[in-house]
Amino acid sequence: MTAPAYTVREAVAPEDREACFAVRREVFVEEQGVPQELEYDPYDATAVHVLAVRADGVPLGTGRLLSGADATGKTGADASVGSLGRLAVNKAARGLGVGAALVRAIEDAARGRGLAAVDLHAQTHALGFYERLGYEAYGPEFPDAGMPHRAMRRAL
Template identity: 45%
Template sequence: MSWTIVQTQDLATCHALRRAVFIEEQGVSEADEVDGRDANALHVLACVDGVPMGCARILIEGSTAKIGRVCVLRNGRGTGLGAAIIKTCLEVARQHKGVTTAKLGAQTHALAFYERLGFVAFGPLYDDAGIPHRDMERPL
């Protein structure tokens, strides 16, 4: 298995991956998933053996890179691909002058995954699209 993870303009593929994971698998409403912020975001696409398998987006907000919409198709989970996507997001964020912090809203079942990547949870538990989340951040 070999993968490539690159910054992309291919929003159609990213949307298809997000639809499969968030809407079809996790039951998130389309209204919650499609928030109108993709045009202002940077997007990262992961392919395994040439097949799209995961993606994420990054919103630059002042000195913060907000990583979101991180997803990996079911058959790509547990392979290290998700961690590689996050590491690529951090590299992309570091390329933007003045960005010093990465932040994300983690589904609570994924807190340990993000902690292994250097993120620290803060603030209260909250509901996002019917799924419990906590905010997390780490320095770049």
């Protein structure tokens, strides 16, 4: 089996963060029509961002992890549960395993921070993708940015 033609890393450098935001803009704002003011939020400043890049440096996908109370923005939130969000893969890179690699990198980051589980809000068309990665849906369907979502969780 050959190694994937991309790597996934934590996006620490400013140019890596900008690449993450560019992928999100392409996928969520341009492709899915999410208003830009909803896509970017104050949590971006403290989130752990991960970035998938081709060998030539072209960004392919991104995702983020929020920890503890930041994960929900609610006082009294379970500090042992992180929140996976803003998972986005460029159209040309879909089907290459980039999304699954990003999820696993976010889970690794969560484990490294002592979190016991990861929650996410999945667009309903992506439920099967997350289920294959071990996530279980709970609660009713709800709208987010005008699209149907379900809450999901995976214990680490």
